[in-house]
Amino acid sequence: MDLNTLLMGALPTLAASSNTSSNNSTAGFTEGFMESLAPLLGWQFNPLLKIFMVLHRLTGTHFGLDPTVILAIGGFAWALSKLCQQLYGTLFSLSRQYWMADIHVNSYDDIYTHLIKWLSSQPELVNSRSLTAESTYMTPWDAEDQDSDIMADHVPPDDSGIYLNFSNKEAQAPPRFIPAIGIHGFWHGGRYFRIHRKKEPVAPNGGMGGYHGSYTPTKDKEDLVISCFGRSPEPIKKLLQHAKEQYYLDHHAMTTVKRPSSQNMRRYGGHGVWTEVARRPVRPMGTVVLDAEQKVHVLSDINEYLHPMTPQWYANRGIPLRRGYLFHGPPGTGKTSLSFALAGVFGLDIFVISLLDPSLGEEDLAILFNALPRRCVVLLEDIDTAGLARRLDADEADSSDADDDDETAKKDDSNSKKKQKKTKASKDDWKVSDLARELKRHGGPSQENKGISLSGLLNAIDGVASHEGRVLIMTTNKPETLDEALIRPGRVDLQVGFTNATQEQARELFERMYEADHRVSPAHTPAKATPVESPVLVTEPSSPSLSEKDMNYVSDGSTEVEDIFEEVRAAPLAAPAIKTAAHDPKLLHQKGTKRPQLLLDVQATAATDISEKGDDSSPFTPTELSLIAVAFATKIPPNQLLSPAEIQGFLLKRKKSPRRALAEVDAWVKATVQQKANRTRLLQVQ
Numbered sequence: 001m002d003l004n005t006l007l008m009g010a011l012p013t014l015a016a017s018s019n020t021s022s023n024n025s026t027a028g029f030t031e032g033f034m035e036s037l038a039p040l041l042g043w044q045f046n047p048l049l050k051i052f053m054v055l056h057r058l059t060g061t062h063f064g065l066d067p068t069v070i071l072a073i074g075g076f077a078w079a080l081s082k083l084c085q086q087l088y089g090t091l092f093s094l095s096r097q098y099w100m101a102d103i104h105v106n107s108y109d110d111i112y113t114h115l116i117k118w119l120s121s122q123p124e125l126v127n128s129r130s131l132t133a134e135s136t137y138m139t140p141w142d143a144e145d146q147d148s149d150i151m152a153d154h155v156p157p158d159d160s161g162i163y164l165n166f167s168n169k170e171a172q173a174p175p176r177f178i179p180a181i182g183i184h185g186f187w188h189g190g191r192y193f194r195i196h197r198k199k200e201p202v203a204p205n206g207g208m209g210g211y212h213g214s215y216t217p218t219k220d221k222e223d224l225v226i227s228c229f230g231r232s233p234e235p236i237k238k239l240l241q242h243a244k245e246q247y248y249l250d251h252h253a254m255t256t257v258k259r260p261s262s263q264n265m266r267r268y269g270g271h272g273v274w275t276e277v278a279r280r281p282v283r284p285m286g287t288v289v290l291d292a293e294q295k296v297h298v299l300s301d302i303n304e305y306l307h308p309m310t311p312q313w314y315a316n317r318g319i320p321l322r323r324g325y326l327f328h329g330p331p332g333t334g335k336t337s338l339s340f341a342l343a344g345v346f347g348l349d350i351f352v353i354s355l356l357d358p359s360l361g362e363e364d365l366a367i368l369f370n371a372l373p374r375r376c377v378v379l380l381e382d383i384d385t386a387g388l389a390r391r392l393d394a395d396e397a398d399s400s401d402a403d404d405d406d407e408t409a410k411k412d413d414s415n416s417k418k419k420q421k422k423t424k425a426s427k428d429d430w431k432v433s434d435l436a437r438e439l440k441r442h443g444g445p446s447q448e449n450k451g452i453s454l455s456g457l458l459n460a461i462d463g464v465a466s467h468e469g470r471v472l473i474m475t476t477n478k479p480e481t482l483d484e485a486l487i488r489p490g491r492v493d494l495q496v497g498f499t500n501a502t503q504e505q506a507r508e509l510f511e512r513m514y515e516a517d518h519r520v521s522p523a524h525t526p527a528k529a530t531p532v533e534s535p536v537l538v539t540e541p542s543s544p545s546l547s548e549k550d551m552n553y554v555s556d557g558s559t560e561v562e563d564i565f566e567e568v569r570a571a572p573l574a575a576p577a578i579k580t581a582a583h584d585p586k587l588l589h590q591k592g593t594k595r596p597q598l599l600l601d602v603q604a605t606a607a608t609d610i611s612e613k614g615d616d617s618s619p620f621t622p623t624e625l626s627l628i629a630v631a632f633a634t635k636i637p638p639n640q641l642l643s644p645a646e647i648q649g650f651l652l653k654r655k656k657s658p659r660r661a662l663a664e665v666d667a668w669v670k671a672t673v674q675q676k677a678n679r680t681r682l683l684q685v686q
């Protein structure tokens with residue numbers, strides 16, 4: 001049986017026409033029909049028609065197939081596929097309605113970030129045919145692992161052969177691939193999941209917004225619908241939990257820093273009001289040089305506050321669950337550093353708000369506080385600027401008073417002189433408020449946003465909308481200018497004062513700068529506070545709720561006399577005379593007390609000795625390093641004239657040369673103190 005007969009058997013209705021094809025009558029008919037059609041279509045100009053007729057004749061005569069039957073079969077197959085599609089669509093929507101569970105995730109939520117990161121690591125989805133490529137920007141810490149390899153092989157020096165050249169490194173960073181907008185399916189844990197990624201534009205004007213209609217791109221909102229077969233969404237919940245756990249897998253060693261999102265994003269509320277700006281390694285508490293008792297006090301206080309039983313304790317007594325800290329002190333003394341270290345110790349994200357941010361209004365502040373997670377550290381910087389709006393109004397009143405004075409001045413000469421004096425004075429005493437007033441007059445941002453008033457700030461901190469459970473840290477350089485209302489108990493529960501560097505702090509900073517890397521407590525093992533049995537709200541520095549590790553901070557820097565003797569005796573480079581002094585029974589008698597001046601002298605002399613005996617290329621033991629550190633510390637003014645940040649800056653410029661640092665510190669101290677006295681900004685010695 002040939003193919004034609006077979007087809008005719010399958011399609012009996014076409015048999016008659018097919019039969020005629022055997023005696024070529026159908027072909028003749030079709031050809032006749034086509035030829036009569038050709039003039040109408042203008043066949044000289046239609047080679048397609050010609051080709052069709054040739055093919056028609058060929059299939060009919062050479063293969064014994066009736067082209068009409070083929071066409072009919074094609075049409076039938078098309079109709080069938082359409083029917084199947086329709087049927088599939090109906091069945092699918094029915095099954096979605098009755099046998100599938102969905103969970104929607106929107107892109108303004110953190111779960112979306114967790115899920116997208118997890119999806120981008122799924123081989124099944126990454127090999128999908130429809131993907132979106134995204135550039136990945138690594139932080140210096142993400143790249144750290146690779147860098148050791150890359151440094152060796154892929155970062156060639158520049159033409160001079162001296163400096164590393166990173167121009168190729170960007171090109172080597174692979175993009176991240178995530179499922180594109182549309183529908184995707186994948187298997188996970190023996191179950192089939194379907195993901196529908198949809199985009200919903202949020203700015204109908206194409207992202208125009210912000211100040212004065214300037215172009216401010218807004219992020220389109222996306223919706224991810226995850227579905228699975230079955231009437232329960234439980235497998236999807238497990239999947240989301242899994243994605244979240246994977247996301248936080250490397251988080252224990254990192255502190256996530258968030259700041260307020262752009263104004264446009266903030267408008268939509270929810271978690272999108274905060275944007276992750278950095279994820280950096282946990283700052284070890286030991287790297288913040290501060291009075292050990294103060295450090296332990298803050299640590300134990302926060303530890304108590306974060307205890308799971310504390311909320312109930314507060315609730316039983318009708319006390320709002322809030323804890324506020326005020327870190328005050330001159331610039332560069334470690335206020336921000338301690339806040340980050342605390343976030344690291346307790347494994348919390350840190351949410352940073354600067355009250356100097358011109359785009360931040362009172363409403364924004366309330367929205368931001370409302371969108372905080374249950375446990376977090378909120379770092380409110382520059383709180384001495386709160387109340388600026390109020391002061392601004394007062395200044396305006398002053399200025400209108402001045403205008404009135406003008407009128408009077410026209411009549412009264414003495415008043416005119418007064419006014420001239422006033423104008424001259426105000427020209428000399430130029431203030432930030434003058435700038436704000438000018439900006440306002442010329443339609444700058446302050447016209448839209450008057451800044452944050454004290455009441456606005458207080459409302460955000462403890463108004464009805466305020467989120468309970470967070471650790472609020474406020475920092476200021478000018479505690480004396482703060483309004484009493486802002487720091488009353490309940491808003492500020494513990495004040496921590498930071499000062500410029502003492503000699504002891506200078507010693508610690510020096511040791512930390514030059515200690516071998518392996519001696520730095522690794523960022524990957526943040527100190528974990530041991531849970532306490534029950535919340536003890538009155539905490540003492542030696543609170544038993546602190547772990548042994550935390551207590552080590554107390555012993556840091558309070559090395560006792562016997563240890564120092566040991567250090568001096570063990571230092572191979574120290575002069576014999578100094579070693580003998582270290583055996584002095586009079587000094588040994590001081591055992592148990594804090595380091596006496598005489599001992600300091602012994603150490604400093606030993607250090608100078610060590611320092612003079614070698615250069616920076618010759619190695620020294622940790623003991624010798626601590627002795628040099630002591631000698632360095634004795635050269636820092638004891639009256640706390642220099643900030644830890646300034647000392648750190650000096651040491652950083654000599655980060656491989658402790659001996660040079662010791663040799664040059666005198667000149668630097670002298671120049672810096674002089675510069676401060678002259679109130680100049682330019683440094684003579686750096």
Ligand SMILES: Nc1ncnc2c1ncn2[C@@H]1O[C@H](COP(=O)(O)OP(=O)(O)OP(=O)(O)O)[C@@H](O)[C@H]1O
Nearest residue numbers: 287288289290330331332333334335336337644645
């Ligand atoms: N007490 C300190 N211990 C260790 N490092 C410090 C200390 N104080 C300052 N530094 C170093 O100086 C730099 C600035 O410190 P930090 O930002 O914490 O100061 P700050 O008090 O918050 O300053 P500002 O008031 O200007 O915000 C950081 O690099 C930090 O490592």
